Amino acid sequence: MSDILWLITRMRPSDAVDILLVACIFFALLLLIRGTQAIQLLRGVIIFVALAILLSSVLRLTAFSWLLKNAIPALLVSIPVIFQPELRRALERLGRAGNLIDRPMREAAANRTITQVARAARMLSEAHQGALIILERTTGLQAYADSGVPIHAQVSSELLLTIFYPNTALHDGAVIIREDQIIAAAAVLPLSSGRLADRYLGTRHRAALGISEQSDAIAVVISEETGSISVAHNGRMVRHLDESRLRSILQRLYRPYTSQFDLGSWLHDHRREEADQAGVKELRG
Structure with a gap:
């Protein structure tokens, strides 16, 4: 001492x-x-x-x-x-x-994309149609977009439903969105080899984790088997979402000047909110 x-x-x-x-x-x-x-x-x-x-x-x-x-x-x-x-x-x-300084995202474009992607995810989930939607943030994804089919159209739920309709030419692979523009479909993404990518995850989920590990992109996945909606970001994945929870995540992730937000922090806050709600119900009971 x-x-x-x-x-x-x-x-x-x-x-x-x-x-x-x-x-x-x-x-x-x-x-x-x-x-x-x-x-x-x-x-x-x-x-x-x-x-x-x-x-x-x-x-x-x-x-x-x-x-x-x-x-x-x-x-x-x-x-x-x-x-x-x-x-x-x-x-x-x-x-x-x-x-973030060189290429700030427009607020209106972010709002439009969030609304259309959340709506499309709900409809794809209800129809049990598999989908993989990638939202580009500050890390450029042009190399992955070049592996697919160029689209260059404004994002809309109707267009996303058309792209991921079963047995069409573009339904396999990922859609890549830049601000409010779909720049490519049927894009090929790297698969994750991390511990989260276990044998129970399909190819779409492994690709979502893979692109989130190699960039700051947001990956929205809809399972073809279960219709479950998942989001991957920064090597983490949150599963079994509905439209409102998906919209809540995207509103915090896909915004101008939000590079410091982490999916883990959202998950922590959400669990705390759920715990608070459960405590209120218990007190009322």
């Missing part, structure tokens, strides 16, 4: 800033890899290194200690390779701050 107090008294303001910066960096890295396969890998590495250090110090294993000492620098060098997807996502988020 006395050693800690001695260190605190000798600490300069620059030392406190140094420690704070390192803590912020580690906290940001943990936020980036939370909910991904990387967190499992990081947990395993930390446990292995801690056990190895403890074992070598207690049993005084000279050769093992030498091996561990020389292996740690190599492990540090391999970190950028192991966590490449997460580092790429972090750099993309930094770049999106400038995109």
